[in-house]
Amino acid sequence: MAAWPVILAALVLMPALPALAQVPPPDGPAGAPGFRRNQLLGPVAPSSPTKSVLGLSAQFGDKLPIINSGLHWRIFSDQADLNGNYALVMESTEAHPLLTLDPGGYVVHVTYGLATATRHVVIGTSAVSERIVLDTGALRLTGLLGKKPIPPRELSFELHRTDDSAGNPVTDKIKAGEIVRLPAGSYQLISTYGHANARVITELRVDAGKLTDASVLHKGAHVSFLLKPARPGARDTFWSIQTPGGDVVVENTEERPTFILAEGDYVAVARRGGKIFQRPFSVETGKDERVEIAAK
Numbered sequence: 061m062a063a064w065p066v067i068l069a070a071l072v073l074m075p076a077l078p079a080l081a082q083v084p085p086p087d088g089p090a091g092a093p094g095f096r097r098n099q100l101l102g103p104v105a106p107s108s109p110t111k112s113v114l115g116l117s118a119q120f121g122d123k124l125p126i127i128n129s130g131l132h133w134r135i136f137s138d139q140a141d142l143n144g145n146y147a148l149v150m151e152s153t154e155a156h157p158l159l160t161l162d163p164g165g166y167v168v169h170v171t172y173g174l175a176t177a178t179r180h181v182v183i184g185t186s187a188v189s190e191r192i193v194l195d196t197g198a199l200r201l202t203g204l205l206g207k208k209p210i211p212p213r214e215l216s217f218e219l220h221r222t223d224d225s226a227g228n229p230v231t232d233k234i235k236a237g238e239i240v241r242l243p244a245g246s247y248q249l250i251s252t253y254g255h256a257n258a259r260v261i262t263e264l265r266v267d268a269g270k271l272t273d274a275s276v277l278h279k280g281a282h283v284s285f286l287l288k289p290a291r292p293g294a295r296d297t298f299w300s301i302q303t304p305g306g307d308v309v310v311e312n313t314e315e316r317p318t319f320i321l322a323e324g325d326y327v328a329v330a331r332r333g334g335k336i337f338q339r340p341f342s343v344e345t346g347k348d349e350r351v352e353i354a355a356k
Contacts, residue, residue: 066249066262067204067275111160114181115189116152118170121244121268122193128155130172130241138165138180172196173241174230195244197266202236202275203253206346210253210278212236214320218250222263244268251276254320256301256310279323282348286316287330287337287355300329304340328353 114135118127134151141147149166150159161183168179168190175196181188201217203210217234220227223246230247234240244266251260258280266272287297299312304325312319321343328351329338339353 112183113187114159117156118192118194121195124269132171134169136167138167175243195268197244198241198271200239200273204275204277216252220248222246242266253278256319258322279345284318284350286352298331302327
């Protein structure tokens with residue numbers, strides 16, 4: 061389907077923006093699949109001669125504000141065990157944790173939604189402070205039908221990095237109105253209204269330290285179908301909604317199905333009792349229709 065406009069607005073992310081949605085962190089640092097969880101080691105007093113303090117913080121990007129919420133820190137040993145796993149030593153969801161650790165090498169892994177970063181640090185006998193730059197922003201998506209908001213339950217979004225030649229989705233579980241933290245960069249957005257062909261494909265950009273609001277403009281409507289005479293409870297009617305050229309858009313075996321279809325021309329084909337009935341119809345944006353076919 062042709063891409064329709066997307067309305068964008070970007071707001072500067074405040075350091076303690078409470079509405080940002082949490083996204084569960086992965087099982088281990090990126091690029092290190094052998095990490096595993098281990099019993100957490102309890103911190104001891106920083107004054108202990110065998111411990112040192114590691115102070116951590118993160119910022120949205122170079123020369124951008126410090127991040128004051130929504131971070132998940134995990135500290136792994138940098139030495140693999142006999143099975144190639146790296147033990148999880150400690151974790152924290154504080155924005156600026158002060159962690160007491162034994163001297164040695166560690167891998168610091170931090171997540172902020174879908175944005176992640178890792179850093180190798182070596183702890184000696186003196187306190188160490190590390191600030192990690194997370195080149196990250198946030199995105200909030202909504203859908204419009206003309207000037208009317210589309211109910212979130214009727215929308216689904218899928219996001220891809222434009223520089224990913226493999227085409228793997230960054231996420232396909234974004235809900236309308238949800239704020240999702242993402243690495244800054246350019247993305248391809250696939251917005252689907254309903255579950256058929258009312259789909260918009262567009263591109264947008266997420267900037268570091270900013271919340272980008274994107275409203276996708278859809279063209280489509282609800283269309284319900286009935287083969288008369290109606291037979292409540294029957295399941296012997298097969299529906300196929302096709303383009304005028306015969307391409308199948310969606311199929312269903314309900315007696316009275318309803319689909320959300322993109323604006324355009326179609327042919328409704330119903331099969332019952334070995335007979336086929338059909339009728340052409342058109343869809344106009346925002347104009348819900350009922351298509352009835354007489355089984356003669």
